[in-house]
Amino acid sequence: MDALLLSVVEREPLHGYAIIEALRERSDGALDVPTGTVYPALRRLERAGYLAGEWAVAGGRKRRTYRLTDSGRAALAGERSAWKSFTTAIGSVLDPSR
């Protein structure tokens, strides 16, 4: 989750609702993350210093827009690397060729 959230706000800051939609679109519908997962996770990442949240108002609706910090950018790089070695490890076990 952390990697997904950090990755989706990498290019441009987004608010929670938009993040959920972006996740769904980028994954072609495969990733449909509930609000009960995303909102607490965003706060967690903000507490960790990886995201910086800021309130904004657009069309009468309040939004909390999250921006990737430098620290978050470093964390994302780590997450990507960890994800890669993780899938490699799992793959080497799951792959029926062995």
Place this chain on the structure above:
Amino acid sequence: MDALLLSVVEREPLHGYAIIEALRERSDGALDVPTGTVYPALRRLERAGYLAGEWAVAGGRKRRTYRLTDSGRAALAGERSAWKSFTTAIGSVLDPSR
């Protein structure tokens, strides 16, 4: 975990300790799963009918050897497929090309 455990006993039945070693070897040391994870998971998979456990004695040591059932083989196929689509989905979000 379920997929890993089912996969490792696919070719031949193994007992818990050997499963942990096999996981470590197959993943080149990347997967070092603690006993507190493996033993409960094996019992869970046995309760689910995916593994069949049987006690044996080898060199004075008691071993519970687990064999993949037909149901477990089907579950493993499902896990492999799920893992594949899961990594594809995550990859499509994590991949910086988008």
Place this chain on the structure above:
DNA sequence: CTCAATAAATAGGGAGTCTACATATAGACA
């Protein structure tokens, strides 16, 4: 004027992983 979409958030449940600990035997080595 009601419903769908937009927007955020939390409480509580549940599942699973990990740390630590407990138990026990076999074999190596001093």
Place this chain on the structure above:
DNA sequence: TGTCTATATGTAGACTCCCTATTTATTGAG
């Protein structure tokens, strides 16, 4: 003989995290 390492299984409790369900509120369509 005694100790240590490897082999072998297991549980209790903490911890984290994800999900379901619910609440609140606004905008715009029908």
